Amino acid sequence: MSPDAPAPVIVAIDGPSGTGKSSTSRAVATKLGLSYLDTGAQYRAITWWMLTHGVDVEDAAAVAAVADRPEILSGTDPTDPTITVDGTDASGPIRTQEVTAAVSAVSAVPEVRARITELQRAIAAGAPTGIVVEGRDIGTTVLPDADLKIFLTASPEARAARRGGELKGNGDQAVDLDATREALLKRDAADAGRKTSPLKKADDAVEVDTTELTLEQVVECVVTLVEEKQQVR
Numbered sequence: 168m169s170p171d172a173p174a175p176v177i178v179a180i181d182g183p184s185g186t187g188k189s190s191t192s193r194a195v196a197t198k199l200g201l202s203y204l205d206t207g208a209q210y211r212a213i214t215w216w217m218l219t220h221g222v223d224v225e226d227a228a229a230v231a232a233v234a235d236r237p238e239i240l241s242g243t244d245p246t247d248p249t250i251t252v253d254g255t256d257a258s259g260p261i262r263t264q265e266v267t268a269a270v271s272a273v274s275a276v277p278e279v280r281a282r283i284t285e286l287q288r289a290i291a292a293g294a295p296t297g298i299v300v301e302g303r304d305i306g307t308t309v310l311p312d313a314d315l316k317i318f319l320t321a322s323p324e325a326r327a328a329r330r331g332g333e334l335k336g337n338g339d340q341a342v343d344l345d346a347t348r349e350a351l352l353k354r355d356a357a358d359a360g361r362k363t364s365p366l367k368k369a370d371d372a373v374e375v376d377t378t379e380l381t382l383e384q385v386v387e388c389v390v391t392l393v394e395e396k397q398q399v400r
């Protein structure tokens with residue numbers, strides 16, 4: 168790195184499902200020329216591997232025993248994020264309902280978290296200009312020294328409507344918003360209730376309630392906060 172290149176900036180964005188973490192993180196990273204890491208995709212990828220290898224995802228010991236087996240690679244270009252498992256593109260299969268229903272159980276297993284956390288820290292340390300990392304425990308556990316921590320929230324109704332919009336976009340005509348809302352809340356409860364590294368706002372995170380904000384407004388807000396941090400460094 169040249170002597171006057173700015174130090175890499177590390178941004179952690181956490182929050183429950185449907186609060187806008189992925190869309191916000193990708194847009195902020197693109198605008199600021201940073202790398203991007205979707206840690207939920209990594210937990211989904213290891214869950215998909217468990218399901219396709221016949222591992223009982225409710226059996227924590229069985230999951231722990233093979234947690235180091237899958238090779239998970241994340242591409243960190245925010246305009247084209249990729250994920251492969253043992254060399255196979257997993258971007259489609261990790262979004263199925265089957266994986267969504269199993270991911271909280273798999274990601275609660277400490278050996279899974281240790282493995283994935285190590286990958287995440289290595290990726291963040293290797294990002295040349297810095298990185299936006301989004302998930303549930305980035306500000307609290309993975310990158311506690313991040314330059315900026317954001318915790319996104321939104322009402323369950325707004326989050327269900329956003330997810331419902333995505334399902335409709337995928338061709339699903341009969342989206343039941345109540346069922347979507349219940350499924351989101353159930354996953355939030357599992358993610359916030361687990362022992363190891365639960366979903367939680369870091370004490371020094373800035374909380375942004377996105378219920379009444381457009382995506383553009385949220386992105387603008389986070390970009391401004393990153394730029395403020397960069398100026399004082």
Ligand SMILES: Nc1ncnc2c1ncn2[C@@H]1O[C@H](COP(=O)(O)OP(=O)(O)O)[C@@H](O)[C@H]1O
Binds near residue numbers: 184
């Ligand atoms: N502030 C917002 N207002 C309206 N829709 C939004 C907003 N932020 C995100 N969305 C939309 O909501 C959906 C879920 O957003 P996403 O970024 O995947 O959330 P998360 O990563 O927190 O689960 C996407 O379709 C996205 O375009």
Ligand SMILES: Nc1ccn([C@H]2C[C@H](O)[C@@H](COP(=O)(O)OP(=O)(O)O)O2)c(=O)n1
Binds near residue numbers: 274303354
């Ligand atoms: N840092 C993280 C990121 C995700 N997880 C787990 C818990 C989440 O329910 C799943 C899926 O995360 P993902 O961000 O893909 O979820 P949604 O986009 O909200 O559907 O992974 C986690 O335990 N820790």
